[in-house]
Amino acid sequence: MIELRNxxxxxxxFHLDDINLIINDHEYFVILGPTGTGKTVILETVAGMxxxxxxxxxxxxxxxxxxxxxxxxxxxxxxxxxxxxHLNVRKNILFGLKIRKTPQKVMEAQxxxxxxxxxxxxxxxxxxxxLSGGEQQRVAIARALVTEPDVLLLDEPLSAxxxxxxxxxxQELKGIHEQIKTTTIHIxxxxxxxxxxxxRIGIMRxxxxxxxxxxxxxxxxxxxHFVASFVGMENIYEGQVKEVNGQKVVQIGDVHLRVLTxxxxxxxxxxxxxxxxxxxxxxxxxxxxxLKCCVEEIIPQGPLVKVKLDAGIPLVAFITKxxxxxxxxxPGRQIAAIFKTTAVHVFK
Amino acid sequence: MQxxxxxxxxxxxxxxxxxxxxxxxxxxxxxxxxxxxNILFQTGTIGFILLLCLLIVGALSNxxxxxxxxxxxxxxxxxxxxxxxxxxxxxxxxxxxxxxxxIPTAYGMERFKLPGKKIINxxxxxxxxxxxxxxxxxxxLLFGTTSFxxxxxxxxxxxxxxxKGIILAQFFVNIPYMVRxxxxxxxxxxxxxxxxxxxxxxxxxxxxxxxxxxLAKNGLIAGIVITWARALGEFGAALMxxxxxxxxxxTLPVSxxxxxxxxxxxxxxxxxxxLIAASVISLFIFExxxxxxxxxxx
Numbered sequence: 001m002i003e004l005r006n007x008x009x010x011x012x013x014f015h016l017d018d019i020n021l022i023i024n025d026h027e028y029f030v031i032l033g034p035t036g037t038g039k040t041v042i043l044e045t046v047a048g049m050x051x052x053x054x055x056x057x058x059x060x061x062x063x064x065x066x067x068x069x070x071x072x073x074x075x076x077x078x079x080x081x082x083x084x085x086h087l088n089v090r091k092n093i094l095f096g097l098k099i100r101k102t103p104q105k106v107m108e109a110q111x112x113x114x115x116x117x118x119x120x121x122x123x124x125x126x127x128x129x130x131l132s133g134g135e136q137q138r139v140a141i142a143r144a145l146v147t148e149p150d151v152l153l154l155d156e157p158l159s160a161x162x163x164x165x166x167x168x169x170x171q172e173l174k175g176i177h178e179q180i181k182t183t184t185i186h187i188x189x190x191x192x193x194x195x196x197x198x199x200r201i202g203i204m205r206x207x208x209x210x211x212x213x214x215x216x217x218x219x220x221x222x223x224x225h226f227v228a229s230f231v232g233m234e235n236i237y238e239g240q241v242k243e244v245n246g247q248k249v250v251q252i253g254d255v256h257l258r259v260l261t262x263x264x265x266x267x268x269x270x271x272x273x274x275x276x277x278x279x280x281x282x283x284x285x286x287x288x289x290x291l292k293c294c295v296e297e298i299i300p301q302g303p304l305v306k307v308k309l310d311a312g313i314p315l316v317a318f319i320t321k322x323x324x325x326x327x328x329x330x331p332g333r334q335i336a337a338i339f340k341t342t343a344v345h346v347f348k
Numbered sequence: 349m350q351x352x353x354x355x356x357x358x359x360x361x362x363x364x365x366x367x368x369x370x371x372x373x374x375x376x377x378x379x380x381x382x383x384x385x386n387i388l389f390q391t392g393t394i395g396f397i398l399l400l401c402l403l404i405v406g407a408l409s410n411x412x413x414x415x416x417x418x419x420x421x422x423x424x425x426x427x428x429x430x431x432x433x434x435x436x437x438x439x440x441x442x443x444x445x446x447x448x449x450x451i452p453t454a455y456g457m458e459r460f461k462l463p464g465k466k467i468i469n470x471x472x473x474x475x476x477x478x479x480x481x482x483x484x485x486x487x488x489l490l491f492g493t494t495s496f497x498x499x500x501x502x503x504x505x506x507x508x509x510x511x512k513g514i515i516l517a518q519f520f521v522n523i524p525y526m527v528r529x530x531x532x533x534x535x536x537x538x539x540x541x542x543x544x545x546x547x548x549x550x551x552x553x554x555x556x557x558x559x560x561x562x563l564a565k566n567g568l569i570a571g572i573v574i575t576w577a578r579a580l581g582e583f584g585a586a587l588m589x590x591x592x593x594x595x596x597x598x599t600l601p602v603s604x605x606x607x608x609x610x611x612x613x614x615x616x617x618x619x620x621x622x623l624i625a626a627s628v629i630s631l632f633i634f635e636x637x638x639x640x641x642x643x644x645x646x
Contacts, residue, residue, distance in 0.1 A: 049543050069546040076547045082540050086562045096548030099558075147548060 001025055002046065002151060002183070007055035009045055014038040016045065017207040019055070023151075026181040028174075030194040033204030034230070039187040040079075042204075043153045046185065047074050059150070075144035079156040081136040083128035089139050090124040096147035114142040117176060134165045145180065154186040158193055170196050191231055195219070203227050223347055225268055233270040233345070234316035241267055241346075250346065255312040257289050261346040268347050275343035276317035278307065279336050280327060288338050291315065295333045298324065305329075311337055408624055414613065415621030422618035430595055431603040431619060438511065438599060439579035442518035446526040446575050447568070449519075454530035455556070459539060476524040483520055484588025491516075491589070513590035514597055518579040525578065526571045533567025534560065570637040577630030581623055 007019040016038050023029045031039050044050055046057060048069035056065045064072055075096075083092050093114055097107045115121045118138040128136055137157060144152055157173070158166045174197055177184055188194060194201045195215050202212045203226075211223045222228035228236050239250040239257070241264050249256040250269050259269065283290055293311035300306075305324040309315040315337055319327075327335070415422075422428055453472070462468060475483055491497035491507040500507070507513040537560055545555040561568075583601040590597040592606055600619045607616035 044543075047543075047547055068551075069543065070549050070551055072547070074547060076544055078540060078544065082538065082544045084541060084545075084559060084563075086565075095545070095558075099545075099549040099554060143548070149547075 001058075001060055002185075003058040004042075004046070005056045005058065007042075007045060007052045007057065009038075009041055009050055009052045011038075011041055011050065014041045015207040016041055016052070019209050021202060021209060021212065023183060023185060025183055028177050028184045028186065028197055028199045029202065030198035030200075031185065031187040031202045031204055031209075032191060032194045032230075033187075033189060035189055037204045038207040039189075039204055040155050043076065043155055043185060043187060046151070047076050047153055048072050073147070073149050074151045074153060075147060075149035076153045077137075077140045077144050077155065077157055079159060081128070081140040083131075083136055083140055083143070085128050088125055088127050089120065089131075092128065092139055093124075093142045093146050095143060100147065110146050114146050117145070117179070118142045118172075133160050133162075134169060137161065137169065141176070145176075145182065149182060152182045152184045154184060156188055157186065159188065159190070173197060203230065220272070221345055221347070222270060228268070228270040228345075228347075232272070234273045235271040235276075235314075237269050237313060239267060239269055241265060250344070252313050255291065257344055258341045259344045259346050260341050263346050263348060270345045270347070271315075271339055271343055273306070273316045273318045275339050276315070277338045278317055278319055278323070278327065278329075279338060281336070283336065283338065288340050289344065291337045293335060293337050295329055295331050295335060297331060298329055309335075309337060411617060411620045412624060415617035415624075417617075418614055419618055419621060422614055423622070425615060425618075427595065427598065427603060427607075428615060428618055428622075431598050431600045432622065434511065434514070434597075435580055435599040435601075438514045438518060439576050439582075442515045442522065442579045443572055443576045445515070445519045446523050446579075447572060449523060450526035450530050450571070451561075451568075454527050454534055455560070457527070458531050458534040472527055473524050475521055476528075480517075480521050480582065480584030481588055484517055484585035487513075487517060487520060487585065487589045507589060509589075509591045509593070509597065511590070511597060514582075514586045514599060517585035517589045518582045521582055521585050522575045522578050526575045529567055529571035529574065530564065533564045533571075536567075537563045566637045570634050573630045573633045573637070577627050577634075580626050 002021075002023045004019050004021040007016055009016040014036070019042065031042060033039050041050070045052055048064075048067060048071075052065065056063055058064065059072070083089075084095065087095065090111070093111055094107055097110060102110070115124070118141060120135070120138050120142060123131060123135055123139065128139070131139065137160075141154075141157075154173075158170060161169060170193060173186075177197075186193070186197060198215055200212060200214055201218045202209050203218060204210065205226055211218060211227050213221075218227065219231050222231055222233060225236055237250075237252045239252040241259070241261065242249050242251050242256075244256065248259055248261055250259050250261075250267060252269075257269065261267070291311040293309040293315060295307060296310050297308040298305055299308070300321065301318075303321055304318045305321050307317045307319060307324070307329060309317065317337060329335070423432070456462070457465065457469065457472075478486075488508060491500065491513075497507070505512065507516050541563070542550075542555040542559050545559045546552070550558060580599075581601055582599075583605065586597070586599065587602065587605075592598070592602045594606055598606065600623050604616050604619040604623070607613070607619065
């Protein structure tokens with residue numbers, strides 16, 4: 001278990017601000033945040049490249065704040081791989097084992113294991129400069145895992161790959177983690193990566209960890225406006241909680257939305273665009289929110305269509321392309337938007 | 349109605365075309381002017397390049413032509429043989445000293461946060477800017493007239509008018525070059541490579557010797573070659589500190605100087621030829637290793 005207690009670090013333009021975080025054994029933890037929020041600095045501080053200005057880092061209860069990187073048994077894979085350019089793939093992978101004076105037989109066995117795990121047997125005699133991005137990535141991960149580290153740190157491991165390779169490698173990473181179960185901290189700015197890979201996600205902004213939770217929690221129950229918009233909740237409003245006929249509603253201007261909440265007074269609410277159903281039929285129901293609205297803009301996005309609506313409040317919905325065609329949606333058209341009361345996430 | 353509309357449009361069309369013709373002619377004139385100016389500029393530049401090359405090649409080939417006459421005989425003369433041996437020995441020793449001192453200096457200057465780094469940098473570069481004769485005088489005073497120098501002399505490290513003085517002079521004049529080349533080489537090596545090495549279990553020493561130093565190989569060789577070539581030709585500082593004594597502190601440049609002074613042109617030209625050959629070969633290797641970029645980038 002790794003624990004960061006009140007860790008602060010200032011490094012040029014980047015800073016970490018009072019980070020408190022616990023990462024459990026065998027967990028795949030993804031730190032998610034926009035570029036320039038100090039995500040790499042967290043990893044480098046955990047790995048021992050920098051000492052925190054304040055706070056402590058514990059590993060299995062032992063304070064490792066002042067330990068040298070070589071004493072931590074924490075492996076690091078950089079976004080640009082950082083393979084040793086003067087060594088071929090075999091020597092790159094065996095580097096850590098050679099330093100530890102591992103017996104030849106063990107080295108061979110470990111190398112074989114990594115080669116099978118990552119499918120890089122055909123690359124062993126090549127030099128890093130002759131490898132593609134994806135191949136370098138595999139070698140870098142093999143080099144990191146071959147020493148059987150307690151923790152694996154991955155700094156934006158997929159950001160330099162093309163979309164297809166990225167998709168495949170994401171699944172592979174998941175498979176590798178399920179197989180070897182090394183505690184992993186992975187940083188990224190891509191929410192999809194986090195959704196696919198993470199057991200838990202930590203969202204960072206401006207050097208602060210602003211929400212930690214499972215992908216479901218972060219995705220459906222964001223705690224702040226920033227997290228809500230970062231995880232793709234396009235419909236975020238400020239409103240006032242009121243009670244109408246024993247039912248709680250949030251008033252936003254002239255619009256009232258039915259909600260389920262314990263909160264009172266001024267709140268933020270968010271609705272995921274894919275939770276909104278569009279229909280031409282007039283439905284009257286008390287279990288759901290029905291808003292009459294006018295189509296403003298239709299933006300194709302791959303197999304989906306993003307529909308911008310005016311319902312007294314600006315509303316964004318995602319529907320399938322086929323659905324949009326069947327409804328003959330066009331700007332100016334009057335339709336109804338329906339979403340469940342449970343789809344309305346209320347937060348302070 | 350239609351005609352009325354068409355007419356002005358036709359006349360406008362002709363008016364435009366006249367204007368256009370004027371513009372085209374004006375443009376053509378302009379283009380000609382530009383072409384002439386550009387040709388003049390390019391020829392002028394190339395002319396300067398050729399002139400400079402001619403000056404260098406002319407001067408050197410003249411020396412080489414004279415040096416080649418009886419070259420084999422000249423280099424068998426005891427005096428030239430002594431100079432070659434002394435030059436080789438002193439330049440190799442001073443170059444090794446430069447390597448040993450420059451590697452940690454360059455690494456420290458590049459990788460560690462030091463207070464007053466800019467000032468230290470300037471201090472380290474001073475011998476570069478100084479005329480070698482002044483460096484020689486400074487060393488002569490330090491090691492010849494101070495109690496520090498006398499103390500060293502008592503312990504066998506006598507630099508004034510000795511071969512050790514030649515080595516020290518070469519070291520003093522050349523160390524900034526070596527530091528510069530190595531600093532720019534190390535700056536080009538991502539410190540994260542060493543850090544990754546450390547996460548894989550290397551100590552700082554191991555990370556340096558197994559990652560940074562092998563990656564600095566080209567820069568190091570370039571530095572060695574340029575330092576050695578400069579040490580071989582070092583004259584001013586060595587002259588001041590070690591003097592120019594025939595068959596004692598007579599390196600190749602000193603031999604050239606002494607034989608020119610006494611009018612023995614054949615020996616002087618032989619020494620000059622050897623120095624030119626060493627310099628040209630070194631320069632070639634230096635360029636091959638991309639050393640110039642490193643030298644000029646800092």
